[in-house]
Structure formats: structure tokens, C-alpha cells
Amino acid sequence: MITDPEQMSALLDAIRRFVIDVAIPNEDRVEAEDEVPPEVVAAMRELGTFGWSIPAEYGGSGLTSEELALAFIELTRCSVAYRVIGAQNAGIGSECIIRDGTQEQKQRYLPRLAAGELLGCLALTEPDAGSDATALQTRAVKTPNGGYVLNGHKHYITLAPIADVFTVLARTDDRDRGGSGISAFVIERGTSGLTTSGSTPKMGQEGAPIGEVFLEDCRVPADALIGGKEGVGFSTVMKALNKQRINLSALSTGPAIRMLDEAIAYANERQQFGQPIGDYQLVQAMLAESKVEIEAARALILETARKRDRGEDVTLDVSMCKYYSTEMCFRVADRVVQIFGGRGYTKFRGIERFFRDVRAFRIYEGTSQIHLLNIGKRLLAGQN
Amino acid sequence: MKVLVPIKRVVDANVKVRVKPDNSGVDLNNVKMAVNPFCEIAIEEAVRLKEAGTASEVIAVAIGASVCAEQLRTCLALGADRAILIETDEDAQPLAIAKALAAIQEKESADLVIFGKQSIDADNSQTGQMFAALTGMAQATFASELTVADGKATVVREIDGGLQTIEVTLPAVVTTDLRLNEPRYASLPNIMKAKKKPMDTHSPADLGVDMAPTQEILSVEPPAERQAGITVESVDELVDKLRNEAKVIS
Ligand SMILES: Cc1cc2nc3c(=O)[nH]c(=O)nc-3n(C[C@H](O)[C@H](O)[C@H](O)COP(=O)(O)OP(=O)(O)OC[C@H]3O[C@@H](n4cnc5c(N)ncnc54)[C@H](O)[C@@H]3O)c2cc1C
Numbered sequence: 001m002i003t004d005p006e007q008m009s010a011l012l013d014a015i016r017r018f019v020i021d022v023a024i025p026n027e028d029r030v031e032a033e034d035e036v037p038p039e040v041v042a043a044m045r046e047l048g049t050f051g052w053s054i055p056a057e058y059g060g061s062g063l064t065s066e067e068l069a070l071a072f073i074e075l076t077r078c079s080v081a082y083r084v085i086g087a088q089n090a091g092i093g094s095e096c097i098i099r100d101g102t103q104e105q106k107q108r109y110l111p112r113l114a115a116g117e118l119l120g121c122l123a124l125t126e127p128d129a130g131s132d133a134t135a136l137q138t139r140a141v142k143t144p145n146g147g148y149v150l151n152g153h154k155h156y157i158t159l160a161p162i163a164d165v166f167t168v169l170a171r172t173d174d175r176d177r178g179g180s181g182i183s184a185f186v187i188e189r190g191t192s193g194l195t196t197s198g199s200t201p202k203m204g205q206e207g208a209p210i211g212e213v214f215l216e217d218c219r220v221p222a223d224a225l226i227g228g229k230e231g232v233g234f235s236t237v238m239k240a241l242n243k244q245r246i247n248l249s250a251l252s253t254g255p256a257i258r259m260l261d262e263a264i265a266y267a268n269e270r271q272q273f274g275q276p277i278g279d280y281q282l283v284q285a286m287l288a289e290s291k292v293e294i295e296a297a298r299a300l301i302l303e304t305a306r307k308r309d310r311g312e313d314v315t316l317d318v319s320m321c322k323y324y325s326t327e328m329c330f331r332v333a334d335r336v337v338q339i340f341g342g343r344g345y346t347k348f349r350g351i352e353r354f355f356r357d358v359r360a361f362r363i364y365e366g367t368s369q370i371h372l373l374n375i376g377k378r379l380l381a382g383q384n
Numbered sequence: 385m386k387v388l389v390p391i392k393r394v395v396d397a398n399v400k401v402r403v404k405p406d407n408s409g410v411d412l413n414n415v416k417m418a419v420n421p422f423c424e425i426a427i428e429e430a431v432r433l434k435e436a437g438t439a440s441e442v443i444a445v446a447i448g449a450s451v452c453a454e455q456l457r458t459c460l461a462l463g464a465d466r467a468i469l470i471e472t473d474e475d476a477q478p479l480a481i482a483k484a485l486a487a488i489q490e491k492e493s494a495d496l497v498i499f500g501k502q503s504i505d506a507d508n509s510q511t512g513q514m515f516a517a518l519t520g521m522a523q524a525t526f527a528s529e530l531t532v533a534d535g536k537a538t539v540v541r542e543i544d545g546g547l548q549t550i551e552v553t554l555p556a557v558v559t560t561d562l563r564l565n566e567p568r569y570a571s572l573p574n575i576m577k578a579k580k581k582p583m584d585t586h587s588p589a590d591l592g593v594d595m596a597p598t599q600e601i602l603s604v605e606p607p608a609e610r611q612a613g614i615t616v617e618s619v620d621e622l623v624d625k626l627r628n629e630a631k632v633i634s
Contacts, residue, residue, distance in 0.1 A: 007575050010458060013418070014569040020398060048571040061572040 001064045001309035008067055015074040018047055023078035027350055030207040034199070036085045044086035044116070049075065051114025053090040053247075054098065058110035060090075065243065065305035069250040073298065076254025077261075079350075080357040081207030083251055088159055089113045091247050093120025095240035096167045096184050100227040105186060109165055121163035123154040123213045124237060131370050133169075134179045134234060138215060140170035146222040148172075150185065150193070150215040156364075160196045160211035164189050168215070169237055172230045184226040184233030193218030204356030244365060245318035246308065249301045249325035252361045253294060256332040259354050260290045263336045266343075277339070286335040293332065297325040316378045323371040326361035333358050385532070385554075387430040387439045388494035389464065390485050390515075391423035391446050393455045394505040403606045410604065419455045422500025424462070425560040428567040429530060430498055431463035438532050441465050443492060447476050447484055453583065460578035461570035467583040474595040480588075482514035487591035489519055494555065496537065501526050501559040512559040522552035525559040 002008050022043050030036055044050070053068055054060025063071060068090070076083050094113045097105055112118040129136040138152025150170050154160070166187045173181035187194055193216050199209035222228075226236060264287060267278030277283050304317040333355045337344035344351040362368050395401055396418040401410040419427070433439035444459035445468040446452040456467035470484050489497065499512035516523035528547070529540035532554075541548045542561050570578075588595045616622045626633050 004579075006454070006457070007572075007579065010454075010461060010570060010575045010578075011572050013458070014461075014571070014575070016398075018569050043569065046571055047569050048573060052572070063572075 001066050001306060002070075003064060003067070008070065011071060012074050014047060015071060018043055019075065019078050023082050027079045027353070030079055030081050031353060034206045034209075036081055036207045040082065041085060041116070044082070047086075049083075049086040050089040050116035052087065053243075054094055054110050054114040058106055058114060060110065060114040065246055065308045066302055069246055069301050069305045072247055072250035073254045073257070073301075076251050077258035078254075079207065079353065080205050080251075080255065080360075084158060084205065084208035085119075086116075087251075089116065089118075089120050091244050092122040092167075092240060093159075093163075093165070095243060096122065096226055096236050097186060099239045100184070100229075100232065100236040101186070102223070102226075102228050104223065105226065109186065113165065118164040119159055119162060120165045120167065121157055121159045122237070122240070123157045123160065123166050123168045125156050126152065126154055131367055133237075134177075134182065136169060136171060136182065138168070138170040139174070140172050140183060140185065142172070143219070148185065148220050148222070148225065150187075150218040150220065152215045154213040154215075156200070156210050157213050158208065158210050158364075160213050161199050161209045163196075166194065166213060167226070167237075168213070169233050170215075172233075176231075179234035179238075180231050182234040183230045184236045185220060185224045186226055187218065187220055187224055191218060191220060203359060204353065205360060206353075241365060242315060242318055243308070245322040246301060246305050246314075248361065248365050249297065249304075249318075249321040252325040252329040252358065253297050253301065255354055255358050256290070256294050256297070256329045259332055259336040259351070260287065260294060262349070262351065263287060263290070263339045266340055270341075283339060286339055290332045290335055293328045297321075297328045300324060316375060316383055319366070319371040319374045319378075322366060323368055323375070326358075327368060329358045329361055385433075385439045385496065386441045386443070386492065386494040387433060388443050388445060388485075388489060388492055388497045389423070389426045389430050389459070390481075390497070390499055390511070391427065391444050391455060391459055392420040392500070392503045392505075393417050393446060393448055393452045394420045394503050397421055397504060403604050407603045407605065409601060417451070417455070419458050420500050420503040420505075422502060422504070422560055422562070424500075424567045425562070425564050426498040426500050427459050427462050427464060428565045429558075429560060430496075431568075432565065433496075433532060434463065434465075439496070443468060443494065445470070445485065445488055447472065447481050449473055456583060457575075457578050458570060460581045460583075461575045462568060463574070464581075466581055469583060469585045470588060470591065471585050472588050472595045474588075475597050476595055477597050477599055478508050478510040479514055479598065480593060480595045482511050482518055484588055484591055484593045484595070485511075485515050486518040487593055488586075489515075496532065496554060497521070497557045499557065499559045501561055509559075512557055516557040519555075519557075522554075522556040523558075524550055524552050524556060526561045527558050528561045528563045530558060530564065 051060030052063045056062040097109055113120050124133055126136050140148040140150045168185045168187055171181050172183040195214045197212035200211050267283055268276050270277045301321050304314055304321050308314045337355050340351050343349050396416040399416050404411050430442040434442050442464045443466055444456055444464040446456050447470040502509035524539035526541045527539045528542045531538040535554050536551055537556050538551050
């Protein structure tokens, strides 16, 4: 749903200008310094990226799912690091609090997350609990004064090395091995017993660190429990991820559009055998396949977003979006490296960076296999 | 202090324009339009003056078809307080625009009028100067730095061979150069606020201005296609080519 088309097009214009004027010219620097420069973060604050999905009553923009998808497609025609830093708050960094937080929790965190004063992150994955997230072993034990003591170890947590606010999933009921024994907590950096590692070396997405979170006798007050209720944390995180999957699909489509733009320009410019390589039909086919798949992803994402805005159940749809868009993005990346030939493999045109950056999309927030399983399971259960 | 900022709707700077087949102009069908970049710098400067407490009100004004309201809304989102649209379907040319703006200035009595130094569509660089002549206001063109205090504006101008600093007495006209500032981005909350800000519409007739074009465009041609370069074998060959083919040295 688009609340106001004129307003939306003004926002998309502002985002496009940021991408062209600020984000793209700094891509090499972000990779070399492994950091998004402070002035670029300031420009994203100006744009309001941090609060796009946070309700207006808490200082955000309260975009609908469709508006958020359009904004994310526009914002991500540049290196992935920018949106991780600038827009994780408009996704998994805040969504659990928005979904199920108490009034107090919302008031305490959302305005500062929306303004980009605090960086939020979601700590679910553990060394022995990846795709099987309900197997998580971090424990939260209630103390006589009503608070909790947490012990456990999280890894691969986006922004953990620099985040200020952690949504942590931990088991409050030891006898319950499944999702209903899990609770969600919001914990601030500085809380004694919570420490983080440095940045974990990885294939790409330089500038957007991931890392470990250690909880060692980490004591939190009772009001750190999201929603004030035990045993619903897994449902909270699933609701958040349900929305996030539309976001991630949009975040996978912007890079594909950018790569295709680069490939079209290069196909017109690069000459071999006396003519532009774009004159060869085998090259045209790679461009055409990429364009068709990008538009198919965009159509599926926007339709799913509209459905969610109408209040319909989109659990099956978001799995389709996440699976298709992330696989599409990597296929486009692979073709674009091919079109650039040797220049696609070298460091000089930024193409190999995209190839490495977007590879992660098929792994996090549910691997492609997990989404296929989910789609298959739902089809067989008669959801068609 | 009141600041008036005339702005123009032009083809977005990132669009590659195509000349129409009949050479009557460039094709504007389905082309993305935007606020002229120099006008955006003018708005930014005015808004900064307001934020610094120097200016009390910033008014954006545009002349053209009703769609120019889009660009005025952008200016309101960037921080202008209100907007004026002089609506006309005529092809507005610099002298007529300057006259219409002079009529607005008559009503508004702004202390400072900040123009872009030129618009990126026709690159005339005339409107600000014509407006200054029509209103009898002092003018400081191509500003790369602007300081306003005690009824005066100090303007650093980019000229061939360096920088020139001049002082003009208000009310004055300033036209902006590229390096005056870096315009901000409109945030969504500000885009939303812009919808509620006032926008008045006038017709040229209300203002007693005749918009009929006085110039006729005979033909618009695309720039010549650039020839592919070549690699030369030696300095001697380069010198020879520069002398005999390019004829840039003798
Ligand atoms: C860059 C990056 C950022 C991340 N950020 C976060 C974050 O912010 N917060 C967070 O909590 N987590 C985060 N993660 C973790 C991510 O969600 C997990 O890596 C992901 O869920 C997969 O878990 P795993 O790595 O343990 O792989 P595993 O679950 O061990 O999977 C290994 C392989 O086995 C396959 N597999 C597993 N189970 C099945 C099955 N039943 N059927 C078929 N195949 C199966 C998988 O598809 C995969 O191919 C991030 C990961 C990366 C790489």
C-alpha cells in the first residue's frame, strides 16, 4: 500500500540522489577502510533510513511494507555495507521491540533507533543452532528479584562488534526443547556480562562487521524481557523475520538492478572483433535473462508486500520472495562478472565486490534450502 | 529578513537527453525532472541562513506548467517556508521570467533574492542579472561564499584567475556557483511536513506580465559523436599528429 504517491516519489528521488552523489563514489573507500565513513552515516541519518519502518509515534517514518520495499530497492543500488549500517535499525535491529515490546520498551529504544543514535542487532544464531534455530542453548535463569541471568554464545551476528542494543534469544524453560521454551530480551551494551568479539573475517560486505556475542552471568532486570512475557520469544522473532524476508528480498533486488546497469553500459562500451560486445546475441541473452528475473522478483516482492499491508497471511509468500530474490541476485552477479570478462574478476570495477557481497543473501535469514523446505511443506499441507 | 529563491524545473542532471528527430528541442517525454542543481544550492543557502537565525522566511518561487508544483514541494521539503507558482503553459524565457519575478518581488519586498547562476537546460545565465536590472537591486553573481550581516551581503565570487570578494547593500540579488554549499537530502518527515506548507498560485496575467516568447529556437543539434582514440608509437608521431592532424600546435 502506498499512502501518498507524490510523497513516495519525493522520497525515492532523495534516496536516488544519496546513492548517486554519496554512496557510489565512496564504495572503494568503504571496502578499503572496512568502514562506512561517518559523513555517509550522517547523510543516511538525514535521509531517515534508520527509522523508515519504525512507527511515526516513536519518531520513525512508519512506512508500509510496500513503501519500505520500494525504498530498499532504491537504497541498495550500491555496496551492501551502506544499508547494513543505515537500515538494520529499520529491520531486525528494532522489529522484535516493535512487534511485541511493552510501551516502556518501545519508548525507551525506538526513538533513538529511529534517529540512528543507537545501532540495534538481533542475536539468534549460535554455533550449534543455525538453520535449526530452536536448538539454541543460551540460557536465561530467573533470579529471586525477578531479573534474569544469561549465559551463552552467539555468532555471525551482524553489527555485533559495534551495536548498542542487542535483541537476544535465550531459553527460559529448560524442559521445553522447542520454540516455546525461548524468550527474547533487549540488552544494552555496557551491561555487565555482555561482551562482543572483534569483526569476524568474511568473504565480503566490508564495512558491515559481523561478530560474536558472549553472555557470561549477564544480569538483566525483569523489564529487559520483551513484552514482559516468557516463552513467546521465538514467535516474536518469527513475526519479525516474516516481515524482514520481504525487506531482504528488496535488499537483494537493488544490487541486481545496479549490476545490470553496469553490465549494459559495459556491453555498449567494450569492443571485441571490431564491435561492441553488446552486439553479440549471447551477451544480449545474459542481459535479457537478468532483466526478466529482476522484474519477476520485483513483482513478487511488491505483491507480497501489498498482501501483508492488507493484513493477509504471507508466511508462504515471504519464503518464495526470499528464495527467489536472493538466488536471482546471485545469478545476475554471476552473469555480470561474465559480461565484464577479466575486468569482472579484477578489483578495478567493483564487480567482484558485488559478487562476494551478495553471496551471503542465500545463507542468512533462512538458507535457500530451508525456504524451499518451508514452501514444500506448506504446499503439501494444502496451502496452495 | 525575507529571502526569495526562484527555482526552475529542468531535466534531472543524471538523465542522458536525446534530441527530437525534427531537431525542435530535446525529448521530454517520460524524462525524469528535478530542481535545477544551482537552484537547489540557492535553496540550501537560504535555509542555512534561516537556521542560523539570519533569515526569518524562505519563499521558493517557480514559473511554468502546473507540474512545477512537484519541484516547489521538494524545496519546501528542503526547508523553504512557503511557495509561489506562477502558472503558465508558455515556453518561459529569461526576460519574461525576470519580469514575472520582479512583480513577485514588488509584493514580497524580499531583502535577499538568491538565484542559481544558470539552469542546466539552456545555460543562459541571464535571469538573475535581468531581475537585478529590472528591480534596481544590487547584484553579486557566481557566489562561492555568502555572509549576511548589518544590512549587507559579503560575497566571494569565482572569477577567471581567482576569487573576488565584494560587498553589496541589501536588498540584493545573489546567484550561486557550484561550490557555495552541498545541498541536503529531503527526509521523509520533512517531505510529509512539506505537504502542509502553503503554496500560492498566480497567473502571469495577474502580475501584468506577458509571457509570449521573444526568441525562436531554430534548431537543436546533438554534440558531435566522439571519435575513438588511437595509441601512438612515439613522441615524434604524437607531435606530428598534434601539428598536422589536430592542428593544435604549430
Ligand atoms: C553475513 C552473515 C550475517 C549474519 N547475521 C546474522 C544476524 O544478524 N543474526 C543472527 O542471528 N544470525 C545471523 N547470521 C547467521 C545466519 O542466519 C545463519 O548462518 C544461517 O541461518 C545458517 O545457519 P548455519 O550457518 O549454522 O548453517 P547450517 O544450518 O549449519 O547449514 C549448513 C548447510 O546445511 C543446509 N541445511 C541445514 N538444515 C537443512 C535441512 N533440514 N535440509 C536441507 N538442508 C539443510 C543449509 O541449507 C546449509 O546449506 C548471519 C550469517 C552471515 C553469513
